[in-house]
Amino acid sequence: MIELRGVHKAFAGRPVLVDLDLRCDRGEVLFIIGTSGVGKSVTIKHLVGLLRVDAGEIWLDGRRIDALPERAFHAIRRRVAMVFQGATLFDSMTLAENVALPLRKHGRMRAAAALADARRRLDEVGLADFVDRYPAELSDGMRKRGAIARALTLDPEVVLFDEPTTGLDPINARRVDRLIRELADRRGVTAIVVSHDLASIFAIADRIAFLYQGGVRACGTPAEIRGSDDPVVQQFIQGRASGPMETPGF
Amino acid sequence: MIFRRSLTQLGGRVMAMARDVGGVFVLTMEVLRALIPPRLDGRETVRNLYKMGNRSVPIVVLTALFVGGLMVIQFAAFVKQFGARALVGWGTGYAVFREVGPILIGLMFSGRVGANNTAELATMTVTEQVDGLQALAIDPIRYLVVPRVVAMMIMLVALTVIGDAVALIGTMIMSYVVLDIHPYTVWYSLVDNLGPSDFLHGISKSLVFGAAIALSSCYFGLTVRGGAVGVGRAVNAAVVGAAVSICFLDFLMTYLTA
Numbered sequence: 404m405i406e407l408r409g410v411h412k413a414f415a416g417r418p419v420l421v422d423l424d425l426r427c428d429r430g431e432v433l434f435i436i437g438t439s440g441v442g443k444s445v446t447i448k449h450l451v452g453l454l455r456v457d458a459g460e461i462w463l464d465g466r467r468i469d470a471l472p473e474r475a476f477h478a479i480r481r482r483v484a485m486v487f488q489g490a491t492l493f494d495s496m497t498l499a500e501n502v503a504l505p506l507r508k509h510g511r512m513r514a515a516a517a518l519a520d521a522r523r524r525l526d527e528v529g530l531a532d533f534v535d536r537y538p539a540e541l542s543d544g545m546r547k548r549g550a551i552a553r554a555l556t557l558d559p560e561v562v563l564f565d566e567p568t569t570g571l572d573p574i575n576a577r578r579v580d581r582l583i584r585e586l587a588d589r590r591g592v593t594a595i596v597v598s599h600d601l602a603s604i605f606a607i608a609d610r611i612a613f614l615y616q617g618g619v620r621a622c623g624t625p626a627e628i629r630g631s632d633d634p635v636v637q638q639f640i641q642g643r644a645s646g647p648m649e650t651p652g653f
Numbered sequence: 654m655i656f657r658r659s660l661t662q663l664g665g666r667v668m669a670m671a672r673d674v675g676g677v678f679v680l681t682m683e684v685l686r687a688l689i690p691p692r693l694d695g696r697e698t699v700r701n702l703y704k705m706g707n708r709s710v711p712i713v714v715l716t717a718l719f720v721g722g723l724m725v726i727q728f729a730a731f732v733k734q735f736g737a738r739a740l741v742g743w744g745t746g747y748a749v750f751r752e753v754g755p756i757l758i759g760l761m762f763s764g765r766v767g768a769n770n771t772a773e774l775a776t777m778t779v780t781e782q783v784d785g786l787q788a789l790a791i792d793p794i795r796y797l798v799v800p801r802v803v804a805m806m807i808m809l810v811a812l813t814v815i816g817d818a819v820a821l822i823g824t825m826i827m828s829y830v831v832l833d834i835h836p837y838t839v840w841y842s843l844v845d846n847l848g849p850s851d852f853l854h855g856i857s858k859s860l861v862f863g864a865a866i867a868l869s870s871c872y873f874g875l876t877v878r879g880g881a882v883g884v885g886r887a888v889n890a891a892v893v894g895a896a897v898s899i900c901f902l903d904f905l906m907t908y909l910t911a
């Protein structure tokens with residue numbers, strides 16, 4: 404249902420994505436893994452038009468979307484939701500108002516009804532006691548869960564999660580895993596999850612794509628990735644500090 | 654060598670300025686397009702009106718009071734020399750309504766409200782809250798910019814009306830204190846010599862300045878680059894941009910209606 408073909412993206416002449424190919428089927432939970440700075444967040448931002456490709460194609464449901472004008476992405480963004488790495492709740496609103504905003508704007512709900520619905524949704528992610536707090540008064544993990552609740556308000560067909568369990572305690576992390584799995588199994592939602600969390604990767608992924616040096620180095624089921632004979636992949640999933648992998652910085 | 658380098662620098666500055674002017678123009682067009690059909694986010698507009706008006710009134714009142722009085726002190730020598738007591742109301746009213754009021758309150762509004770707005774939008778941009786808004790299929794122009802433009806235009810006009818009235822009071826007080834002119838004399842000098850057009854001339858300036866301040870502050874807020882340092886730069890650029898636009902537009906409007 405989603406396909407990236409030969410995508411190139413550079414920032415100020417520095418290439419980040421180089422000829423990247425990636426496919427994700429409907430109802431699938433696809434994990435994108437890779438070292439910090441490899442371009443995972445950049446990759447998924449392309450799918451909702453927040454970044455534009457330098458070259459290559461992006462297809463959604465048999466329609467090419469990479470060259471669409473900004474306006475056309477409105478309709479796409481209502482179907483493809485995104486949870487940002489940094490949560491990005493709006494500072495000027497309480498948690499409940501944050502979640503109520505898309506309901507009010509798109510669900511044609513009245514303010515009171517939208518707020519009531521927002522409270523219910525926040526209750527589901529365990530934030531019932533914090534609905535009237537401002538984002539600055541919450542912990543990172545709470546903000547992240549709030550952002551997940553907000554992204555799901557429009558009943559999207561596809562959800563892009565950028566590190567949804569980073570900063571969460573193990574219990575809440577596993578709850579988020581369960582939520583993602585249930586979205587896929589019960590509602591047929593397609594989920595693309597960027598993650599470093601090996602526990603959730605091997606627990607709920609249908610397929611895993613390993614990004615390395617601007618492209619997909621390996622892609623397959625968790626079993627296939629585990630059994631990969633690529634030393635770079637092995638180094639990453641075993642978390643060894645030294646090995647064949649070339650990482651920028653160190 | 655130095656000459657060449659400064660010429661290159663000058664060229665760069667001119668290019669940057671042209672880009673910003675073009676950017677503000679594009680934003681203006683987008684705002685106008687977003688107003689058809691005129692759908693306005695009520696909550697966001699009201700929130701901004703409140704935030705902008707809330708603590709601006711005392712400052713405007715204070716400044717206007719002093720400006721009104723100050724005009725009288727400047728006039729006093731001439732009034733005494735020529736016995737032009739009947740012209741005090743007219744003179745100060747003319748200057749304040751048409752020129753001093755809109756421009757002074759506009760500049761103050763830009764420094765307080767415009768700068769604040771740039772900082773808010775710039776912070777939202779660098780922390781990806783604006784991207785977050787877009788990802789929710791909410792148009793930042795419609796949701797963030799349009800309510801701010803509308804709110805700033807309304808608020809600046811309101812503050813100018815208040816400022817005009819208070820400046821008049823300041824004039825009356827100082828005329829009485831310094832020149833022993835009765836407030837009635839000032840008042841009749843004003844209403845006999847000034848028409849609604851003088852008042853409206855100032856108000857229409859405020860309307861335009863409000864739009865210019867809003868567009869400048871929103872533009873620099875949304876196009877910020879480079880984290881917290883960038884936010885500081887954006888605020889700086891927005892205030893300078895607004896001040897220059899105010900002076901330029903003031904000149905243009907005065908020239909065209911003279």
Ligand SMILES: Nc1ncnc2c1ncn2[C@@H]1O[C@H](COP(=O)(O)OP(=O)(O)OP(=O)(O)O)[C@@H](O)[C@H]1O
Nearest residue numbers: 414415419437438439440441442443444445446488
């Ligand atoms: N807006 C931007 N302007 C310039 N460079 C950018 C921009 N966004 C990302 N980059 C660069 O692209 C590269 C990939 O960034 P990205 O955020 O996708 O990393 P990531 O894989 O998500 O890493 P992490 O796991 O740390 O979140 C980085 O080197 C970053 O410097």
Ligand SMILES: [Mg+2]
Nearest residue numbers: 443444488565
């Ligand atoms: Mg990232």
